Amino acid sequence: MLLLALTAVATPLPPSAVTFITGTLHLERYRATAADLNEDGAAEVLVYAEGPEHCGSGGCNLYVLSRAPTGWRIVTKMGVTRLPLRILPAKSHGWHDVSVHVAGGGILPGHDVRLRFDGHHYPENPTMSPAERLPSPSGRILLR
Numbered sequence: 001m002l003l004l005a006l007t008a009v010a011t012p013l014p015p016s017a018v019t020f021i022t023g024t025l026h027l028e029r030y031r032a033t034a035a036d037l038n039e040d041g042a043a044e045v046l047v048y049a050e051g052p053e054h055c056g057s058g059g060c061n062l063y064v065l066s067r068a069p070t071g072w073r074i075v076t077k078m079g080v081t082r083l084p085l086r087i088l089p090a091k092s093h094g095w096h097d098v099s100v101h102v103a104g105g106g107i108l109p110g111h112d113v114r115l116r117f118d119g120h121h122y123p124e125n126p127t128m129s130p131a132e133r134l135p136s137p138s139g140r141i142l143l144r
Contacts, residue, residue, distance in 0.1 A: 017045045017065065020072040025063060027054070033142045035087055037117075038095045042067050044075070046085060046098075048143055056080065058105030064122060076121040080105060086139040092116035099137050102127050112137040 013021075013032055021027050029050040034043035047063040054061045058080035065072045082101040090097045095117035103110025105127075113131040115122045123131050 013045060016071055020065065021045075021047055024072075025049070025074075031083075031143050033085075035096075035142055037064070037087065037098070045072070046142060048081070048083060048085065056105065058107065058127065059100075059102065062100065076124060078115075078122060078124050078126060080125065080127055082110070083144050084137075084141045085143040086112075086137060086141050088114065088139040090114075093119040098122065098142075099134055099139060100126050102131075 013034060017032070017034075021030060021032065025047070027047065027049050031048045031050065032045055034045050036042065037044045044067075045065040047065065049055070049061040049063070059082040062076075062078040062081040062085065064075040064078075066075045067073075078100075080102065082103055084101060086099045088097040088099055093116075097114050097116050099112050099114050101110055101112050107127060112134040113126050114134050115126055115131055118130075125131070
C-alpha cells in the first residue's frame, strides 16, 4: 500500500486527520493541506484524492473536512475537480471561498471557478451553478 500525503503547510496534518483520510475515506493516494477556512482558530483539512477509483475524465474528488466532537466530519465531497486549489480572500457565510480548475469531460477550454460556502457546504459539482467562472484567479494556492 502506497500512502502519498503532500501537505502545503509547514506543520504536518494532525494524526487524527490522516487516520480519517486513510481509514474512513479509504484513500491510499492523495494530497492534503490544512487551512482555517472559517477563521475559528482550527484548521480544516482539504484532501485531493488521486487514483483511478477517485478520478475520471473531468478530474478527481476533493474533500473538505472539519473537526467534530468525535474526530472529523466531511463538510463537502466535491467531484470533477482539478488543481490548483486556491483559498480566495472573499468569504461566504463566514467561510473563505475556494477555487479549483475544471476541464476535461467535455469542458473546453478549462477554466477556474469560485466555490462559495452556502452555510452548510461548498457546491458538490464545480462544473454547474452555483460555481462561477473566474476570469483571473487570485488567492493563495493551497495545492498544485
